[in-house]
Amino acid sequence: MTPSLRHLRVFLAVLDRRSITAAARACHVSQPAASQAMARLEAEAGMALIHHGRDGSGPTEAGALFGRRVRRALGRLDLSLAGVAPRLVLTATRAQLQALIAVRDAQNFTRAAQRLGLAQPTVHRAVSQLESEAARPLFLRSGKRMEPTRAAQLLADAARLCFSELEQASAELADLAGREAGQIVIGAMPLSRSSVLPRVVADYRAKRPRIPLRIMDGPYDDLLSGLRRGEIDLLIGALRQPVPVPDVVQERLFTDDLVLVARPGHPLVTGRPDVAALARFPWIVPRADTPARAQFDHALDRLGGAAVTRPAMIECGSAVLMRELLTLSDHIGCISRLQASAEIALGALARLDVALPDTARAIGVTTRADWLPTAAQAQFMDSLRRLAAVPRPGA
Template structure:
């Protein structure tokens, strides 16, 4: 649907006016051009977008769905285009904006062209056209490559989100035809990968066996950046207090707490009533600095004395294997380690860490509107969080 922004603007004009004639005047094109644009959009949508009556054109249900997404897309894009140059709301094309995004990310025309599968002159020309309309340079040449100016960064971000909205429109329209288009992209923090996410995916797959689901892992900062660019639909895991930025929403699902675990036969398990101070005699495996679990660990060990050594890792596999071959103890989410405890791979050390409780939940953009499939997946997550005895505490 984002293949031709001009066609979408014509569609929006017809949707608002109900008239091909008035839309042609507003868009400064001929009436046949309006008719051709609508016909192309209907072919792409695979269904009628308008009911054509002698007195006016009226949106079908599919047309209403598309009109809502188009309005959201242009509401993101047009203020930034207008700040650069008012004419850009009429002249900027999808190809030009995609070239801007690719160049901003690659900081090089040749690399941007390679990523887009285009010739370098094509990408350079697209960006140059934007610059001519804007009446200013959008990139500065430095020893390290092309660096986007602040207006170019703002436009690239707005275009990403606008295109993401149009991708959502394509999925919405396909849903009306009983087809599945697009995919669900999840930023999966460590805790979610052990129990919550697998169970939710299994429930979702019973209804939608073919829709692609992609679970990403990585540093929290990278996943938040992907979320804000529209590349990630939502994150699942420990919520931050305070939220790292104002344009995201955090939705709690359940509370979790930390647990100290050890291999079977560990000396700490023989202590009759171990205290946290007792356990500080052993080396620990903990989360990296900055993770909520690590922040809580540092807080409680600040009162009990520090362990003699730390191994920092976000890998459950590394923690489990190191604990099983040494006297290291692990401090980790109770939910995240539940499967290993249940299978006997590790044992909980009976120390109360009630003051390490923290909320686990969803993080998404403040203005995000999920598709039907995404909404179903979110409902599956809520159901698993509510029903599962290994998650609800």
């Protein structure tokens, strides 16, 4: 469903006033126009959203479900629209806001038009109409780039969250009708990609074989930004302490720690090497901007690493690259116990008998504080919570 914002406002007015005629008056449109808006919405939904009869126009089960999502979507959007210019609450259209998001992301009208599959003048006109209604510029030209103002940034974020909520509304209606719709977008940090996520996805696929899953990786800050903008539904991986921003919540699923690994047959695999022995070999360690690296540095100091020359280090965020380097050389790797568990169980890597103090860390899921999952998303969360507690072989 891609309903117009005006039709959605009429729908909410019908729910509030239990009458299409009263809703038309409240929205300053004619009664035929309000009836046409409701007919269009119900046609897109493929089901009745209100009861059509002399006793009023109360919501059906589908209408109540849809109405809850629409209120959340428009409530978030209208607050931002009013912050730019109160008039935009009445005049801004879906097409204009989609153009705003595209230009904000691309910082160029031509690239924004390409992303939307529209002509460049069409996108330029849509943004110009928003600026005209707002009586202020939303972008400032800087060379060939269009720099969004703070107002444009906030409005684009609110619009994206609104559209994400409306997509979830459509998915819930489809689920109610026995159809699969929508998707789940997962931000996956390294540990989850190699340990937790494969089992959860396999389990979920057996229950919901037709729901598209999109798994995104990247730096934590990028994934967190995507989550907050509504592009990502949930993040799985190491939790941050304290919580990085107030509009997200973290749920701990289990605890992991760091271990040292090497190839089978490495000179340090047998016995209990001290830090001086470890320092004679090159290392592969987490990147400097990660919690795991901070824990590793702290643990090495606790073991007496400050008293010896630090070993040569390769910073690496890829478990696959680390594994290949370890099998080809005498490097020592520092990695999550769970990430290494499958390789250790298969005999591809061996764990060194060295305890790294104070490296326990909480692993879990991060979501928006106001996130309301669909039935399909809630089922994925159930699989995640259940399987995250099951230990893997070799862990």
